[in-house]
Each structure stands twice: as structure tokens, then as C-alpha cells.
Amino acid sequence: MTTKNKIITEHLVLQYSDGTESLKDISLDIPINAISVIFGPAGGGKSTYLRVFNRLNDLAKVTKISGKVHLYSDSGGYLDILDPKIDVTALRRRVGMVFARPVVLPMSVRQNLTYGLEIAGERKKSHLNQAVERSLKQAALWEEVKDRLEDPAADLSGGQQQRLCIARSLALEPEVILLDEPTSGLDPISTGKVEASLQELKKSYTIVLVPHSVQQAARTSDYAAFFLQGELIEYAPGKNIFTNPVDQRTADYIEGRFG
């Protein structure tokens, strides 16, 4: 690949204390300003891999983790993500996350969006208001909620809540957005809106997506990685892997011979 990489992973090995969802020697480069899709059957380590990038695995019982995971900045320097001494709160502001089920915090729409900035120390009303409007527009939600900013976020519909969650991570102006099956609980129309906004967002962000179906993987991916039981089987530009997979196991999965 000739594109510039945002995150590089080399020989990443990870094991949980209960032995589930481990990662076996993953080497993979995530290109900047593109949608990289991590797909494969359940239990293959997709979510685990995603959670390495913002160190959310710190909350789980990880017994072993080794290898190299570097996050590059525009200046060309990099951050060693696995280094235990780094400021993880700063890392999580650079690498945002959207979860499978929309989890809105029990506050107003506006407060959901300003939460991350406020805990980072931002106090200026004008900055916070700008972030609210910008992030909602980026997540294609502004028109629907601009008059409901003070309403409880829980009053929004499921699809709106998930776009609010996307907007919430965008409010922090991250460099990378991780999405873990973000449309698994949504209807087709909401799913379409989310996918469309991802295509817009990749112009300014690097996106790593765990899709909820092979079809979504094929629709959205610029690059796609097939994970099977903790191993990276195949990684290629999306248009290649879904039309002309190299590995037989990838082909079998895409054609639905196993799930």
C-alpha cells in the first residue's frame, strides 16, 4: 500500500485471563482518511482489536499483551499505544469510540456532546457551543435536534441516539474513530444515514469499523481485514477482497458457507 498510515500494528498478541477472544500475531496498517473494516465471525477478536487502539482493554482482565501498536500524528511522530506510561485519557481523546448499542449518557443532548470537552478542562461557552453545532452537523443530526438540545438525550429515537454517540466522539475532534457494529440495533434507514455520514467523515478522520454484516463490510470499506479466531487471514483493499478473495477461508465466509 502506498497510502500514508495512521496506525501500524506489528506482531500484536493479546490474551484475556479467561482465554477468550485472544489475538494471535496481528500485523496490520490502518491507512489515514479511509474506512478500514475489520470483519469476520463472532469471537474472532474484532472488538478486542478495536479496543487496543484506545486502550479500553485496560478495563478488562488482560493477562498478556505484546507487539507494537503506533499511532502516527500529522507531524510524522508517533505514540506507542501499548506503553503503560502514556496518558490514556489523552489517547482516548485522539481515538474516539462508538459502541454497538447507542449509550447516551443520562443528560441533555447538549451535555452529552460537551461532556468530553468539559472533563478535558474546556470551560469557554463559545467553544462548547461551536463544538455542539459542528459535531451534530458532521453526524448529520443537526437539523433533527437543533431545537431539542436541552431535551434528555434518551428521548431521541434509536437511530438519532447512535448518531448522537458518533457526534459525541466527534466533538473531541479525534484523529481516529472506532466503530464497533454501530448499526447493529438500527433500522435500514438509520443504518443508511450512519453509513452515508461515515463516507463524509473519512475525508477528515481515519475510521476503523467492525461492520454488523458482510454486506455492510462490502458497502463501506476502503480496506478490509478478515479476522478468524484471533488471526488476520487476509487484508486488502475492499474492492479486491469482496470480489476476488485470495484465501479460501475468506471466500467461504464471504459466500456465507460459515458464519
Added chain:
Amino acid sequence: MKSRTSAERRNLTQQIGFLFLRVVAIIAVLPIIAILIYIVYKGAPAISWEFISGFPSDGMRSGGIWPAIVGTFFLTMGCALIVTPIGIGAAIYLAEYAPDNRWTQSIRIAIINLAGIPSVVYGLFGLGLFVIFLNLGISIIAGAFTLAIMTLPVIITTTEEALRAVPQSFRVVSISLGATQWQTVRRIVLPQALPGTITGVILGLERAAGETAPILFTAAVFFLPGLPSSALDPTMALPYHLYVISTQVPGMSSEIQYGTALVLLIFVLGMNLLATVIRSRARARRQW
């Protein structure tokens, strides 16, 4: 002979079962109704402005119970000031920070055992530690500390439950937005757990307000000519006053006894009602 079908038999068994459960449920409610009716019936005639706001006179045989009401209020408030920060702090540690190891388990076992200690033992312990060893004397502060130790397990347990009821996903989302664990607790978990916590504190204090044994040797006295002027003064208190006028004063009118019991009951049930209102309001407003 025509035998019943098995479906009919099952239906009959079910009917009998429900009837039995209904009777048992009614039996469980009867004591509180009986107590309320009895105390109100016997005590209501004693209630008057003089009874509430006056001092006892004629060796307790007439007059009012104002100093006992004030004393119970001070003891309960003192207990609240001491136990609330300690109880909530301990609950936050146990629910949010404590690792799952032997040390944490022994803390939990200690709290469970603390809840099982008879109240008179707390009284004796308070006498030894606060009154004599720390030289606080028979005083409101000694009584408040003793009551605080007694209510600690109730408050820790209910607060911890309220904290654990807050969905884990809120914590994960907050952390993923760059919050530290403490920011998450302070800004997300605690506000959501607050109604449950307040309910727990009130229920704990309700028990403190009604107990006699813990204040018997630490704070309460038979009679005082005036109200206590500082936390180091002894005080009269409703449960102890009721005990005294029921057992120690010959020729006591039962009207005053039951009037005192009624005031204590209103005090305690009033707190209970407050806790219920806070809980149901919070539940209606809750977004999860």
C-alpha cells in the same frame, strides 16, 4: 365414579396456592396496621400544642416532651453528619475501586457482622470508647458517634447497591471519552445513584432515631430542666423518655405514654415517607 381430569386438578391446586399466599400477605401487613391504630387511638388525645412544645412537669406526670423531641432531632442530625461522608465514601470504594481480593472480602464480612451486633452492645461500646476513654462524657456527640457506628452498615450497603445499579455502559462510555475513573464516578455514577443513596441514609437515620439502647449509656438522661446548649451536653431523647415514663415513673398516665409513642412513630414514619417519595420521584425521572 367420574375422576377429575389432571388439568382440573392442577387448576384447583393453583387456586388453593394463591389463596394461601394471599392470606400470608395479609398477615404480614396486619401488625403495622394494628400498631398504628392502637397507638393513634391511645395517644391522639394527649397530642396538643402544650404537649409538643412544653417541658415535662410534676415528675413527668404532666406537661410536654419538647426537650425529648429536640434531643432526638440533635442526635439524629449529629449521627447524619458523622455517618454520611464515611458511609458514602466506603460504599464508593467498595463499588467502584476495590479489587476483588481477600482484603475486600474481609471488609465486606466486617460490614455484614457490624449489622448483626445487638444495639445494646453498641451502647456499651460507646460508653467505653466515647464517654470514658475519649472523655466526651454523657453527651450528644458521644451518642451521635455511637448511633453513627450502628447505622454505618445500612448506609454502606444501600449506597453500594445504588452505585452498582448504575449501568456499566455509562462508565465505559465516560472512560472512552477520556474521563478518569474519578471523573466518571463524580460526574456520572454518583449523580445517578444519589436518590438511592439519600434513601439509604434516611432509612439508616430512621433506625438511629428510634433506638434506645445505643444512647442509654452515652447521651440520654432522665430529665433536664433546659435544652442542651452544646454538643457536649447530655440530652433527653424520645425513645429513652418513652422507656423511662413506661417503666420508671409510678402513677404515670397512659395517655402521655402513648402520646410520646405516637410522636416518635410520626417522627420515624415521616422519615420513611420522605425516603419513599424521593425514591419514587427519582424513578419516574430516571432515563435508564
